[in-house]
Each structure stands twice: as structure tokens, then as C-alpha cells.
Amino acid sequence: MKMLIKEFAAYTGVSVRTLHYYDEIGLLPPACVDENTGYRFYDESSLLRMQEILFYRELDFSLKQINEILSSPTYDQKAALAQQKLLLIAKKERLENLISAIDGAVKGENIMKAFDNTTFEKYKAEAQERWGKTDAYSEYAEKTKAYSYDKWQNANAELDGIFAEFAACMKDGNAPCSAEAQALVRKLQAHITESYYTCTKEILAGLGQMYVADERFAANIDRHGAGTAAFVSEAIAAYCQ
Numbered sequence: 001m002k003m004l005i006k007e008f009a010a011y012t013g014v015s016v017r018t019l020h021y022y023d024e025i026g027l028l029p030p031a032c033v034d035e036n037t038g039y040r041f042y043d044e045s046s047l048l049r050m051q052e053i054l055f056y057r058e059l060d061f062s063l064k065q066i067n068e069i070l071s072s073p074t075y076d077q078k079a080a081l082a083q084q085k086l087l088l089i090a091k092k093e094r095l096e097n098l099i100s101a102i103d104g105a106v107k108g109e110n111i112m113k114a115f116d117n118t119t120f121e122k123y124k125a126e127a128q129e130r131w132g133k134t135d136a137y138s139e140y141a142e143k144t145k146a147y148s149y150d151k152w153q154n155a156n157a158e159l160d161g162i163f164a165e166f167a168a169c170m171k172d173g174n175a176p177c178s179a180e181a182q183a184l185v186r187k188l189q190a191h192i193t194e195s196y197y198t199c200t201k202e203i204l205a206g207l208g209q210m211y212v213a214d215e216r217f218a219a220n221i222d223r224h225g226a227g228t229a230a231f232v233s234e235a236i237a238a239y240c241q
Contacts, residue, residue, distance in 0.1 A: 002041045002042070002043050003041065003042050003043070004039060004040070004041060005019055005030065005040040005041075005042065008042040011047075012047070012050050012054070022053070023040070025063065025067065027053065027063060027066065027067050027070070028046065028049055028050060028053060030042055030046070031046050031215075031219050032219050032220060032223060035223070043219075052066075052070060052080070055081075056069065059088065059091065139198060143195075143196065144196065155196070162184065162191060163228060163232065165184055166184050166228055166231060166232050167228040167231075169181050169184060169231075170228060170231040176231055176234035176237075176238050177235070177238040181235040181238075182235065182238065182239055184235065185235050185238075186239070188204075192204075201239075201240045204239070204240055205236065205240040207236065208232065208233045208234075208235075208236030208237055211229045211233050212229050212230055212233045218230075
């Protein structure tokens with residue numbers, strides 16, 4: 001199932017402009033982009049990602065916090081959903097207390113305790129601490145906070161160009177462990193370090209696994225040729241051994 005950006009916007013209740021912004025900041029990139037028309041397409045994995053974003057938005061997390069959480073290498077969707085449920089229950093209880101407090105205020109009662117938000121903030125802090133406090137993301141946030149639109153475009157275009165080079169390397173018959181492929185892994189690592197955050201071998205190994213495990217990343221990389229994502233992943237694994 002694929003939807004054009006306007007269809008996806010209508011389905012999720014989010015504006016096209018917002019989707020463009022989410023793509024720009026790396027929060028929700030499209031599943032694929034038609035090279036000829038420039039049309040952006042979203043799929044089922046995009047819907048799942050949007051669902052997570054909307055849950056956190058409903059819980060008053062900032063876009064920066066949401067990006068930190070969803071970008072964490074240790075992010076566990078099932079565990080996160082369980083924590084979101086606790087947050088929603090805490091928020092529901094607080095709203096019910098506030099509604100009851102209105103009646104008390106009418107009667108002249110002291111209703112200040114109704115504004116106690118300790119439980120909700122506790123759960124929220126736990127979610128942020130568990131998923132969004134990686135050193136890499138902190139560095140990423142600091143390094144990119146002043147990026148202009150053109151700076152983002154150039155950095156992302158260069159990254160995409162490296163994946164295109166991987167595709168060409170694969171089509172030329174080179175193995176993932178070949179000197180040519182390994183040189184591209186070093187180029188990828190250097191670009192990530194220069195443009196986003198310090199890409200250690202440990203982080204690089206995690207990215208290599210994500211490129212095939214996450215359907216959105218795999219589909220985006222495979223735009224350059226079927227099997228490119230797997231080739232990149234195997235090349236990274238060989239480099240990091």
C-alpha cells in the first residue's frame with residue numbers, strides 16, 4: 001500500500017506542509033520518492049511511524065524530544081507503547097481531577113492539589129531518559145541546530161550520493177568485503193561524522209543493521225538498485241569486524 005503525500009496527509013489528519021517539515025528534520029521521511037516526478041509516497045511503515053509521533057504529540061512531547069526517542073538505537077516499540085499507555089492514563093486522571101476541581105472552585109474549596117502533575121511528569125521523564133538520551137543524538141542536535149534548509153539538503157544529498165556509489169559498486173560485481181566497498185564504508189562513516197554526529201564503529205554497525213531491519217531505510221536505499229541496502233549492511237559488517 002502506497003499513498004501520495006496528499007492522501008497520507010488526509011488519512012492522518014496532518015497537513016502536507018507539516019509532512020514536508022517532518023521530512024526536513026528527519027522525523028518522518030517518505031517511504032520513497034519518484035525520481036522522475038518528485039512525488040513522495042508513504043506506506044504502512046510510515047503509518048506506524050506517524051502513529052508513534054501522534055501518540056507522543058498527544059502527550060505534549062516536543063518534536064525534538066520525539067525525534068530523540070524514535071532515533072534512539074535502543075528504542076523498543078512495544079515497550080514504548082506500554083509506557084505511552086501509562087502516560088495517557090496519568091493524563092486522563094489529571095484531567096478528571098481538574099474537571100472535579102471546577103466544581104470545588106465553584107463551592108469555594110481549595111483546589112490547588114488538582115494542578116499537581118507529578119505523576120505525568122515522572123512518566124514523561126522516564127520515557128525521555130530511557131529512549132532519548134544518547135550521546136550521539138545530543139551531538140546531532142547540537143551540530144545541526146543551526147543548519148539552514150540548503151545545508152540540510154546538501155548533507156542529505158551527499159549521503160544519498162554515497163548510497164548511489166554503493167549501488168554502482170555492487171553492480172560492478174564487487175563483494176561487500178572488497179577494497180572498493182570498504183572504501184565507501186569509510187566515506188560513509190566520515191560523512192556521518194562530519195555532517196551529523198561522531199560515527200564510531202559501534203554506531204556504524206548499528207546503522208548497518210538498521211538499513212535492512214527498518215523497511216523505510218531499506219526501501220529508500222534500494223531506490224538506487226534492488227539489494228543495495230543489504231550490500232551496504234554487509235559491507236559495514238565486514239568493516240566493523
